[in-house]
Amino acid sequence: MSETKATRAAYGEYLVELGAKNDKIVVLDADLASATQTGKFRAAYPDRFFNMGIAEGSMIDAAAGLSAVGLIPFASTFAIFGTGRAYEEIRNGIAYPGFNVKLAFTHSGISVGEDGGSHQAIEDIALMRVIPGMTIIVPCDANETRKAMDAALEINGPVYIRLSRLATTVLEEREFKLGKANVLRDGDDVALICCGLTVEKCLEAAEDLKEKGISAAVINMHTIKPFDEETVRKYAGKCKKIITVEEHSVIGGLGDAVASAICGMSGFTFKKLGVQDMFGQSGKPAELFKEYGIDTESIVKAAL
Amino acid sequence: MGITELQKLCTRVRKDILTETHAAGSGHPGGSLSAVEIMVALYFEKMKIDPKNPKDENRDRFVLSKGHAAPVLYAVLAERGFFDVAELPRLRKLHSFLQGHPDEKKCPGVDVSTGSLGQGVSIATGMAMGLKLQNNPAEVYALCGDGEMQEGLVWEAAQAAAHYKLDNLTVIIDYNGLQIDGSNKEVMDVRDLGEKYRAFGFDVTEVQDGNDIEQVLKALDTPKKENMPRMILCHTLKGKGVSYMEGQVGWHGKAPNDEEYAKAMAELEV
Numbered sequence: 001m002s003e004t005k006a007t008r009a010a011y012g013e014y015l016v017e018l019g020a021k022n023d024k025i026v027v028l029d030a031d032l033a034s035a036t037q038t039g040k041f042r043a044a045y046p047d048r049f050f051n052m053g054i055a056e057g058s059m060i061d062a063a064a065g066l067s068a069v070g071l072i073p074f075a076s077t078f079a080i081f082g083t084g085r086a087y088e089e090i091r092n093g094i095a096y097p098g099f100n101v102k103l104a105f106t107h108s109g110i111s112v113g114e115d116g117g118s119h120q121a122i123e124d125i126a127l128m129r130v131i132p133g134m135t136i137i138v139p140c141d142a143n144e145t146r147k148a149m150d151a152a153l154e155i156n157g158p159v160y161i162r163l164s165r166l167a168t169t170v171l172e173e174r175e176f177k178l179g180k181a182n183v184l185r186d187g188d189d190v191a192l193i194c195c196g197l198t199v200e201k202c203l204e205a206a207e208d209l210k211e212k213g214i215s216a217a218v219i220n221m222h223t224i225k226p227f228d229e230e231t232v233r234k235y236a237g238k239c240k241k242i243i244t245v246e247e248h249s250v251i252g253g254l255g256d257a258v259a260s261a262i263c264g265m266s267g268f269t270f271k272k273l274g275v276q277d278m279f280g281q282s283g284k285p286a287e288l289f290k291e292y293g294i295d296t297e298s299i300v301k302a303a304l
Numbered sequence: 305m306g307i308t309e310l311q312k313l314c315t316r317v318r319k320d321i322l323t324e325t326h327a328a329g330s331g332h333p334g335g336s337l338s339a340v341e342i343m344v345a346l347y348f349e350k351m352k353i354d355p356k357n358p359k360d361e362n363r364d365r366f367v368l369s370k371g372h373a374a375p376v377l378y379a380v381l382a383e384r385g386f387f388d389v390a391e392l393p394r395l396r397k398l399h400s401f402l403q404g405h406p407d408e409k410k411c412p413g414v415d416v417s418t419g420s421l422g423q424g425v426s427i428a429t430g431m432a433m434g435l436k437l438q439n440n441p442a443e444v445y446a447l448c449g450d451g452e453m454q455e456g457l458v459w460e461a462a463q464a465a466a467h468y469k470l471d472n473l474t475v476i477i478d479y480n481g482l483q484i485d486g487s488n489k490e491v492m493d494v495r496d497l498g499e500k501y502r503a504f505g506f507d508v509t510e511v512q513d514g515n516d517i518e519q520v521l522k523a524l525d526t527p528k529k530e531n532m533p534r535m536i537l538c539h540t541l542k543g544k545g546v547s548y549m550e551g552q553v554g555w556h557g558k559a560p561n562d563e564e565y566a567k568a569m570a571e572l573e574v
Contacts, residue, residue, distance in 0.1 A: 026437070050433060058460030061423050065430020068416060069438065070361070092420040093427055097408055
């Protein structure tokens with residue numbers, strides 16, 4: 001039985017470690033510290049933790065203000081409220097001035113589960129992607145989350161780290177280079193391009209496909225912005241089928257980033273798996289992955 | 305500076321505002337003119353700042369939350385020595401460091417980029433939180449508009465300021481009673497701002513005539529209460545100093561043409 005750990009859990013724990021090493025790090029939350037796991041930092045460094053209450057815009061702008069006086073804030077809430085409700089605060093309060101703020105939002109995608117559609121962010125990557133100067137990292141597991149946080153701290157500017165509620169498999173540890181896709185598995189027939197929680201599904205699908213005689217590459221696009229177009233084009237040149245898989249709308253996220261990169265190329269078919277321009281709903285995460293066509297079976301089917 | 309000198313400076317700043325907006329062909333003269341005494345009081349008498357060290361860690365901070373009043377901020381920064389007064393006509397021009405709304409990345413002396421109402425005061429609140437955490441005694445001043453009080457974010461910032469006992473934060477409201485679509489009362493009544501801020505936990509001082517620099521200075525010099533943020537409510541006249549702009553809704557976001565500019569400058573010459 002492999003180890004499972006939610007990326008939000010890895011975030012909460014590692015934040016305390018980072019806070020011990022760098023006293024400029026401060027953390028903000030909007031009454032969700034027990035869910036986002038920033039509560040761990042609060043317990044360790046209560047003076048450096050600011051709960052702004054159920055006031056996301058205020059939280060984002062307070063982060064901007066803290067950054068303006070030389071601190072390094074990590075701000076957390078659910079992805080829908082952070083990127084949605086406080087979109088303009090992120091855009092005008094943080095990104096436009098280029099403040100060094102790390103946005104670590106949890107509960108992204110449909111894996112939020114039972115809370116339902118109002119809470120399932122299926123557009124957060126799209127919203128952040130269109131903001132100039134925003135770096136976007138979607139870690140696939142607990143290991144990658146820590147690496148993403150390290151990478152985020154090396155950047156002097158805004159970073160969005162997309163985290164999940166669900167405890168997921170801790171995959172084999174890999175090297176992490178910001179902006180450089182990880183080819184987890186090479187292949188010649190099909191390229192499965194994924195990020196976040198769909199990475200595990202694509203690895204499973206690739207195994208299944210191998211038994212069916214299909215060679216599938218699995219490419220982990222952990223960095224959505226800046227986007228590694230080179231790797232994507234390499235595989236579009238190599239494989240007959242390009243399939244993107246994301247726990248996000250097929251509009252404006254990973255799928256469209258890939259589409260932009262391979263525009264003008266030919267010799268392959270292209271399919272975007274993800275939430276097909278509809279809202280999420282209540283259900284168990286596994287059921288929802290199947291419902292929205294991003295479970296392992298759906299990926300295999302798309303590749304056949 | 306003596307009061308007479310300060311008043312002369314205010315007149316000079318008013319002329320600067322007209323010169324900027326006239327040269328730009330656009331901009332916000334009304335709400336810039338109403339804030340002149342407040343800005344001069346802050347930058348020339350109250351704030352610990354040094355034009356030679358605009359990024360000094362221990363400087364007092366100022367946030368123009370009503371960012372559209374950029375012309376008055378630029379005028380005061382220029383007169384204070386952050387850059388040459390001769391640059392003022394470059395307001396809103398392509399590639400200019402004098403952007404339509406203050407840009408911290410471009411303009412010397414600007415602490416925070418603003419323009420989206422409600423965000424400036426919210427960022428100022430975060431700055432005050434950070435300064436307190438670092439035991440930095442610097443003060444933070446935020447100048448807001450009255451229409452701006454309609455943004456919910458302003459009240460989120462207020463609740464946070466009281467909660468975190470930010471006695472290093474002063475919110476100043478330029479209460480000229482007018483906005484774009486009419487008076488505040490006509491558009492969306494903001495009611496009793498003093499009462500609201502008191503209810504939110506602020507120590508409130510009211511200035512009957514916010515265009516009387518003596519009264520403004522007196523309010524700024526009132527001893528602060530410990531562990532409470534402060535709000536100074538200034539009753540002002542939109543377009544103050546230019547007869548045809550005073551109390552007029554229409555001069556919120558319109559620049560004077562050549563004829564109007566000449567008339568205004570002549571009035572201020574007296």
